[in-house]
Amino acid sequence: MIEIINETMFHLYNEKISYVMTVLPNQQLGHVYFGPSLGKIEAFDQTYLDQKMNKSAGTVKFFEENNSFTLADRYQELPTYGTSDFREGALTIFEEETPLYTDFQFNHFRTYWGKERDICKPASFAATHESQSIEFELIDTERELRIELTYTIFQHLGTIARKQKVSNMGSEARRIERFMSGVLELKNRDFDWLHLSGAWLKERHIKTTPITQGTMRVGSLKGASGHQHNPFVALKEKNTTNDQGFVYGANLIYSGNFLAQVEMDEWNNLRLMLGIHPEHFSWKLEPGASFETPECIFTFSDLGMNGLSQESARFVEKHIIPPYWQEAKRPIVFNNWEATYFDFDEEKLLALAKESRSLGMECFVLDDGWFGKRNNDRSSLGDWVADPDKFPNGISHFAQKIHSLDLKLGVWFEPEMVSPDSMLYQEHPEWVVKHPYDRVSIGRGQYVLDFANPAVVEAIFQAMEKVIIETKLDYIKWDMNRNITEAYSAYLAENGIAQTEFYHRYMLGVYDLYQKILSAFPTILIEGCAGGGGRYDLGILFYSPQIWPSDDSDAVERLTIQTGTLLGYPMSSFSNHVSASPNHQVGRMTSLMFRQHTAMFGPLGYELDLFSLSRQEKQQIKEHIAFYKQHRRLLTFGTFYQLETSGKQNEVAWAVYDSNQEEALIGVYRVLATANPASEDFLQIPFLDADRVYQVNETPVSGRILKNFGLRKPYQFNAVNHETAQIKGDFQSFVYHIQIAENKE
């Protein structure tokens, strides 16, 4: 997978992609190419590629040392500010008040197979035969700094992972002011800049904007990756469709403050960069010390949006998700939040649990309100002891009851938070994030705990460990409901550590708690959550195989949220719950069928008052759960595919299929009814095998017909053919089951 040409050109490739780097004439590491696979590079091709790299732009005025070479329009792997390249760089280092204009020169490289998983730090991992890495050592002799830059290519995948470390080899302390995790330089092929943005209740909507000269950026300064923007971004050719066109995805394996940006220069060159947000960040590098950035990934596909989505999903499922949960069955959950909110006791919960079991559910998740005196969201966070009024027999008794119903048990925690009325806060007011001589903001009635302080992390671990043991817990819903303001840690101050290190150290503390819990309880399933989808990122997925994607459980809203999210994240990570109608967030009324059909792509759950359902609705739930169980593998780990529909905004069609193209499920959703629609409409199913015969809900049709002519959609809707219309009105859905019938001779 890695080809070394004359010790100066480095080619990472597989059947899908090539990533080429070279040593530039000034000895820095240059970028040559990332895109469709080039196969093996011949020696004469190297000469050709090198010429491109060594040429100077005629109009450039600033040269490195002599008149023949400038960095101004060079594609670089580690550009820094302060050279003949005036664009924003990836690394900025100071010694006291003096900027160090670094010059990292290629020293040597090594290659190795495989990538070990280190539970202490989110990063990609791979078995020995599944990946190959190249590590470069770049040295700045004059300024006594060293960089280790490592690139990994994975078997059969269009993704390159990049990690990097800087070390101070000098005798004075230095300060890192910015260290982006990855840089990708390429020509602008009329790309649009794509990001997943929104807000609480409407996370990860796809936004696309044309790129013009200048810089476009998204990011977070909230102490979490955030609801507003996501670290997954992409560049897509303007005419990219669902299955054609060049797309480059980028993501960060990190859950804290981030910046993702693309800069276009005057020659149509793009510089895409991702990393820890440099705002309110700096890191002291003592002599001999090192700093490693979060890892970042770049993905390429020439198969349009579905190509990107599938590459992302395969990579994350294999190389990010905890190995224990890869391809492991996810339980069908009943969550009591929207069923009861804070108004429950043991008796009510057990009745709900019993009912959920009889409908076929497999795991009871006890949400917020079970601990301290928490009857509203202003109380008791930090006191992880069951409320005796709600659980008069204790939490372990409740857990036994749940387990005796043959249900797994999940419990909600918000480990990083504390309420002002809690015992924890009374005992340790110094454990919260707050500035000593300034006002302190409160969000949702709570403070953030100082996870930069290892003692805080340990104390929370011990409290959680006790509950996990007492309840023989199977599942944790790990929530995080407020962002960080007035970032300040008393612990860092006491230890002489700059407050600009706080945000990153906070994240390392969060990862440390994950690590402690999973080291002690390796099979526990952790569902990530942050006021819904406020921390849907690869850092969290490294520990939590699934995430509660949004507090908006409305089926129509979820169509948009899920379509956006699955561009960068696997379907198996996207928790779905069927909730009540009218929906609690938007008040929309939809049929149970529509809600179940939208919730079935990914891990399934229910979150509504089971006692307000009619007998018919309960029967429908039973049947849907039986159907889901029958197809659970496909609906969790199958290949997700977004189909092209004629209805654009008003219609969504999702498919999921198995790797042998033998079975598929297709969900068609129409949001609003339209007047006088076409009497017939078809959906082309490109992923089927043309040479096979399929059964579509029992009817035989050849793959060739389904691919080219298309699948007949379930309507004439509405007016004209009222008699024959299969579905009518707003919020309608239809699910097709396609299965191989026989091989055509």
Ligand code: GLA
């Ligand atoms: C957050 C979560 C919800 C629920 C509530 C409980 O908003 O996203 O699912 O757990 O907290 O307070």
